[in-house]
Amino acid sequence: MKKGDTFQHSFKVTEDIYKGFIDIFKDRNPLHTDAVFAKQKGFAGQVMFGNILNGFISYFAGECLPIKNVMIVSQEIKYSKPVYLNDELEFYAQIADVFESVKLVEIKYHFEKSPKVKVAQGKIQIGII
Numbered sequence: 001m002k003k004g005d006t007f008q009h010s011f012k013v014t015e016d017i018y019k020g021f022i023d024i025f026k027d028r029n030p031l032h033t034d035a036v037f038a039k040q041k042g043f044a045g046q047v048m049f050g051n052i053l054n055g056f057i058s059y060f061a062g063e064c065l066p067i068k069n070v071m072i073v074s075q076e077i078k079y080s081k082p083v084y085l086n087d088e089l090e091f092y093a094q095i096a097d098v099f100e101s102v103k104l105v106e107i108k109y110h111f112e113k114s115p116k117v118k119v120a121q122g123k124i125q126i127g128i129i
Contacts, residue, residue: 001066001105007093009064011056011111013048018085021049048083053111053120060091060109061126070126073104077122087113096123103128 022028027049030037035045054077061072083089093109105128110121 001095001098003095003098005095007060007064007091009056009060009091011059011089011091013052013083013085013087013089015085017052017055018048021052021055025051043082045084048085048087050077050079050083050120053077053079053083053089056089056091056111057109057124060093061124065126067128069129070105071129073125073127075122075124077120079120081113081117081119083111083113083119089113089119 022033031041031043031047032038032049033046038044038046054075057075057077058072061070062068089111090113091109091111093107095105096108097106099105105126106123107126108121108123111119113119
């Protein structure tokens with residue numbers, strides 16, 4: 001991996017992912033589980049849990065990078081638009097820097113949904129183990 005390398009991956013927020021998140025973490029905040037409540041708060045429907053995107057980032061680091069001896073050291077995410085059930089997201093990532101002396105790679109990324117609407121962005125630092 002070298003500075004400037006880019007990656008892209010598609011994700012979909014499926015019913016299984018949504019229900020699995022609720023089953024595992026027991027988060028039943030009405031913004032995420034009650035469409036009427038979410039609409040009263042100005043959203044189009046139930047807003048998906050932001051940490052679902054963190055799961056997609058974990059998948060990217062563990063499965064999409066060209067090397068497997070990695071671990072996430074730090075992660076930053078800023079949400080800018082809501083994500084809804086069945087949204088299809090494009091994940092774009094670029095290696096921003098490589099610190100060979102400490103075996104660290106910094107990656108900047110963002111998620112988009114159609115049509116080119118950025119829903120979240122941030123950076124992750126990946127340790128090479």
